[in-house]
Amino acid sequence: MSRTVYVNGEYLPEEEARVSVFDRGFLFADGVYEVTSVLDGRLIDFPGHAERLSRSLRELEMESPVTDEQLLDIHRELVRVNGIEEGMVYLQVTRGVADRDFAWGAEGEPTIVLFTQSKPGLADNPKAREGMKVISIADRRWGRRDIKTVQLLYPSMAKMAARKAGADDAWMVEDGFVTEGTSNNAYIVTGGRIVTRHLGEEILHGITRAAVLRVARDLQMEVEERPFTLEEARAADEAFVTSASTFVMPVVEIDGASVGEGRPGPVAARLREVYLDEMRAAAI
Structure with a gap:
């Protein structure tokens, strides 16, 4: 049909x-x-x-x-x-x-x-239970990433590079710091804090990002909005991404190295659960 x-x-x-x-x-x-x-x-x-x-x-x-x-x-x-x-x-x-x-x-x-x-x-995406694998790649997009334009060639190239490497996605890196994924915002959990890059022209102002950070604060989770490096991400307890199509999705491997215990962690799981419950209740 x-x-x-x-x-x-x-x-x-x-x-x-x-x-x-x-x-x-x-x-x-x-x-x-x-x-x-x-x-x-x-x-x-x-x-x-x-x-x-x-x-x-x-x-x-x-x-x-x-x-x-x-x-x-x-x-x-x-x-x-x-x-x-x-x-x-x-x-x-x-x-x-x-x-x-x-x-x-x-x-x-x-x-x-x-x-x-x-x-x-x-x-009910199985990846939420398995976790995603990502690679790192240089961020070569134009500067106004806060505008959600249809200029998606470089993210497509990055997504293909990840696929060829046997991974699910790529995290883009600029001046030594992670900006975001090809179609999602990136996070780590370290020292009991959720860390994600602050809003600016360097990243998309994610709608799911805003909702998930509100959920995190409602759950009394500590949130720190600042850039983080790949080294911090590899040493983190957890990592995850958010987007409109993946909601909250754990990341368990970066460039072939396990994040934390190499499986989805409790913070990402809890955020996904509460986010989905709240969004379903508020859907129109």
């Missing part, structure tokens, strides 16, 4: 969905995106994703083609018509269509596309 997707105001079978070859998203990666998870047929942390989308658009001097209320209605309709119980809704907004020119200003309305991905078992 074909998926129904949303393109510029229309719900269409995926085979009929089209975007212009002159769209700046295609020609310049001039666009932003969001991914919202779906559990039990409901949207997880939608307000956070909508707020970050607005911020990304502002940073790139782009207008949103829909209101937050309209965006919520579109998400819900796609979840409904595609019968998504567990999965994701992908959203992309580009600057729109114009003849090819590096400078913008001649384009028309922004382009907006949404589609769903069904992911049965999303919340």
